[in-house]
Amino acid sequence: MRGIVRSLRVPFGDELSQAAHRFTGGRARKAARVGGHWVGYGWFMSFGTVVPLFVFLGGYALQLTFVGAPIARRIYRFGIWTSTLGQDPPGKDKVDAKMSAGGKRPFFERARPYLPPGWLEHRGRPFSMPVRVVWFVLVGWWLGVVWVVISWSPFLLPYPLFDTVAGLLREVPSTMTLALPERARAA
Numbered sequence: 001m002r003g004i005v006r007s008l009r010v011p012f013g014d015e016l017s018q019a020a021h022r023f024t025g026g027r028a029r030k031a032a033r034v035g036g037h038w039v040g041y042g043w044f045m046s047f048g049t050v051v052p053l054f055v056f057l058g059g060y061a062l063q064l065t066f067v068g069a070p071i072a073r074r075i076y077r078f079g080i081w082t083s084t085l086g087q088d089p090p091g092k093d094k095v096d097a098k099m100s101a102g103g104k105r106p107f108f109e110r111a112r113p114y115l116p117p118g119w120l121e122h123r124g125r126p127f128s129m130p131v132r133v134v135w136f137v138l139v140g141w142w143l144g145v146v147w148v149v150i151s152w153s154p155f156l157l158p159y160p161l162f163d164t165v166a167g168l169l170r171e172v173p174s175t176m177t178l179a180l181p182e183r184a185r186a187a
Contacts, residue, residue, distance in 0.1 A: 055075060060148045080162055108167045117174040120179075147168070
């Protein structure tokens with residue numbers, strides 16, 4: 001009877017922490033490492049698709065003031081980060097390999113010639129200020145909202161396309177005001 005009681009003895013204090021460390025040492029770290037990606041993907045598939053929309057719209061409200069444009073660009077980056085809380089989604093290496101192996105350009109690059117930033121780049125010179133003001137008052141402010149929502153829409157896909165979203169958000173000023181895109185100014 002005494003041997004049975006002794007074998008059922010519950011460790012406490014230092015013995016408990018040593019036993020817990022032996023039991024959870026490697027397995028817990030491995031589970032946390034592997035599970036961390038799936039928790040991030042779970043966030044992306046639930047709240048991570050909706051929260052960035054509100055962040056992007058808040059950034060757009062700052063973008064409308066023109067003075068808040070630099071802050072809006074930071075808010076857009078934060079919105080992309082909130083989609084997965086900064087983690088790489090599961091299977092990122094496979095998707096990257098597939099994108100780099102195929103000779104096909106990304107959708108954003110194929111559609112660009114038919115969108116306002118592409119028109120401006122093809123034109124090669126900026127519009128005059130009166131034309132840009134009329135564009136902004138009549139079209140640009142609401143087309144900018146539509147552009148932000150379109151920029152957010154790739155988050156509705158099962159895999160977050162960060163580069164596509166970032167590329168579309170970079171074009172918001174060109175869409176709103178007919179300003180030359182950053183690519184055209186750099187060239």
